[in-house]
Amino acid sequence: MTARLQQQKLAIGTRIAIRNRTFEVAYVDHMTLRYTPCEGGRSQRMPVETFWSLVDDGVVGFCGTAESGDNSLQLWELTGEQCDEMHRRHKYVATAMLSPRKIMAASNLRKTVQVVAEKLGDPNPPSRTTLARWLQIFAQSGGNPKQLLPRHCDKGRRETRFCFEIEAVIQETIRNDFLTVNRDSIEQVACNIIGKISERPWLDGPVPSRSSIYRRAAALDPYIVALKRYGSKFANMRFRAAGASLEATRPMQIVMMDGHRMDVLVVDTETGEILGRPYLVCLLDVASRAIVGWHISLVPFCATTALAAIKDTCSRDPASGPGGVPEVIVPDNGPDLASQALRKLCTWLGVHIEPAKAYSPNDKAHIERFFRTVNMMLIHLLPGTTFSSPSDRGEYKSGELACLTLDDVKEKFEKWLTTVYHVHADSNRAPIMAWRDLQSTYPILHFSAVELDVVARVVHRRAINKGRVLVNHLYYKSDCLATLEARGIGDVTVMVDEMDLGFVYVQHDSDPKVLYRADATRREYTRDLTQYEHGKVLEGIKKMHRDDMKALGEHTYELARWELWKDIQELTNSRSARRLLALKSQKEKTKWKREERKNQQAIITEQALVASAVPSAPAVVNAIISLPYENQTFTL
Structure with a gap:
């Protein structure tokens, strides 16, 4: 295969097939080839020599017309001037070939040039030698008229001019x-x-x-x-195209899920203090473009808020409106959605999670478009909106005009979703009408909110202590737990709803069908408390502890206890000091008695050695009488 043919086949836009996948050449030079998947994806690079070796081995093939070895321009690449020039030259060549004389004869060529020039009114007819060259090119190309076009790009020097x-x-x-x-x-x-x-x-x-x-x-x-x-x-x-779009033929076949921070400030119900911008989590059905579930809160988009939105979706009756159990959910490709409760719920419902590709907005194009629509048609019209950017906001005083609570935003969104979005026809059909037609032909499952609330919980193993269980630094009590503890049941399963820490469900292994409800001991604190807010409170407490320790000094607690211990040891009139003094006195008295007894025994031994003869009985008696009573020894 010639180098010229290789360059033609490897032009930008050429489609190749590798392992039953279609790729498109995005760039090629004399050393490197860059190609991208036609269905979308990242670019890949390959040396040109490696590419041609794979072509010879049959691993790589060409798709479409690129397989042809034709080196001329394609018909769609020709301009109007080039088409006119091609037909003009072909007229000369065809006339010369129709002559009964020898085609390459000089007389035939001169006659052809004269006749055609007069017929076409050509002011610049070719010479005889030029027409002979055209005939030769036409014959060598197999009758391809495009080869008659001038090849100015092949002229000139191709080597570098520098050393x-x-x-x-x-x-x-x-x-x-x-x-x-x-x-x-x-x-x-x-x-x-x-x-x-x-x-x-x-x-x-x-x-x-x-x-x-x-x-x-x-x-x-x-x-x-x-x-x-x-x-x-x-x-x-x-340098990546958007890729192929998702297609769905039935309702709830593919549902896109994503979170969005709403461009509006909400205030506290009682104090009127600004709380921040709420977060919206939505699930959109690809087939009908209807919103099948949503959740608005001040908690950022995470597994907890996604779980709440999925519960809202699966608890809706499909016959009453968009909702039901989806087949496939396409969320973000991030670690935030890795939750035990979310996996448990999806397994129980038979829902498959297929995360979108990283940095691929096309996988969730419909939900991204919905967020733009809700901003333009609702959020940017509410008082206290922050708009999409500071330049769009201008001199609008968002903080001064904010007056909506979180419940107000939920009410406005639900009303807009029902009365405006679901009946608009920008996507050729109103979402609510498309949903009704699709739902009537395909059955969709749904479950009660109570069942979903029990299943969609985080599970912990805890031990009962005095009728209570401790989870995340919060105690939950119940008289039933005290009864279970009295029966010898220690370890139980605690199911926690991270969107409401006010109560938990408790289950023991001996009777898993029975669920016991345990309420939090701190009722006012845990009322409508989420795990996200509780975690922030714990982080604040830890920060206060670190700040206190930093202000008091490092190891202040340990040093204080050490100083106290030294003070206690220095107390001489304390009970422990008196007992220690008595023990020391008794020990010294016992030691003195032992030394005195030893000295008296030595004196007796010395007196016995001094006497060279056996002493008389009166002397012995007198010696014994002179000893203390406890040292007198009688031998019969």
């Missing part, structure tokens, strides 16, 4: 100065190249102009330029 040393300076400067995160302009790079060449007087050859350097930079792969200058995230987003 090897200067080429090395150009390539090195572009690589080290232009393709960096410093993002030097190409004008600065051109100045650097000229400056480096001027510092090396031994280089022989012409100095490249700025235009030459600009053309070198323009010939680089734009993906590589963006990758080196702005990073992989920017490059992947910039």
Whole structure:
């Protein structure tokens, strides 16, 4: 295969097949090939030599017309002037070939030029030799008239005009100065190249102009330029098509879920203090474009709020309005949705979770469009709106005009959703009408809110202590728990709803069908309390503790106890000190008696040794009488 044919087949836009997948060539030069999946995805790179080796092995193939080895321009690429020129030359060639004489004879060629020029009124007819060349090209191409077009692009010099040393300076400067995160302009790079060449007087050859350097930079792969200058995230987003859209043929087949921070400030019901901007979690049915479930709260989008929205969706009766159990949910591809309760609920309902691709907005295009619609048609009309950006807000005083509570925002959103969005026809059909038609032909499951509330809870294993269980630093009590504890049941399963910490359900292994409700001991604190808010409170308490320890000093508690212990040890009139003194006195008295007894025994032994003869009986009796009573020893 010739290099010219290879270059034609590897033009930008050529489609290739690799392992039964279709790809499109996004860039190609003499060394590197960059291609992207046609259904959407990240770009891949491959050396050109490797590509042709895979073609020879049958791993890679060409799709469509790109397989043809025709090196001429395609018909749709021709301009009007090129079409006119092609037909003009073909008229000369066809007339010469229809002559009964020899086609390449000089007389035939001169006669053909004269006749056709007069017929067409051609002011610039070709010469005899030019017509002979056209005939030869036409015959070699197999009768392809496009080969008769002028090939000005093949003319001129193709080799570089600079010596090897200067080429090395150009390539090195572009690589080290232009393709960096410093993002030097190409004008600065051109100045650097000229400056480096001027510092090396031994280089022989012409100095490249700025235009030459600009053309070198323009010939680089734009993906590589963006990758080196702005990073992989920017490059992947910039040079990637949106991809194929999701298609659904029945209701609740594919449901998109996402969270959005609403552009409006809400205030406290009692104090009127600004609480912040609420978060909206929505589930949208792709087939009908209807909103099948939603949840608004001050908790950021996470597994807890997503679980609340899914419970709202699955508890709705499909016959009364959009809702029911979805088949597939497409959420964000993030760790925030990794929840035990969410996985448990989806497993129990038979719902599949298919996260969207990272940095791929096309996977959730419908829900993103809905958030834009709700902002434009509702949120930006409410008092206290923050609009989408500071430039859009202008001099609007959002904080001063905020007057809506969280319940007010929920009421306005529900009313707008029912009376405005579900009856609009921007998507060719009103969502509520499309839902009714689709729902009547396909059955959709739904469950009661009570059942879903029990199932969609986080499970903890705890031990009963005095009729209470401790979960997340909160105690929950029940008389039933005291009864279970009296029966010897210690460990139980505690099911917690992270959107309402006011009560929990308790289940023991001996009778799992029975659920016991246990209320929180701190009723006022846990009323409408969420796990997110409770976590923030605990973080605040820990921060206060750290601040207190920092203000008092490190190891203040331990040092205080140590000083107290030393003070206690120094007390001489305390009970412990008196007992210690008595023990020391008794020990010294016992030691003194033992030493006195030892000294008396030594005296007796010395007296016995001094006597050389056996003493008389009166002397012995007198010696014994002289001893203390406890040291007298009688031998019979």
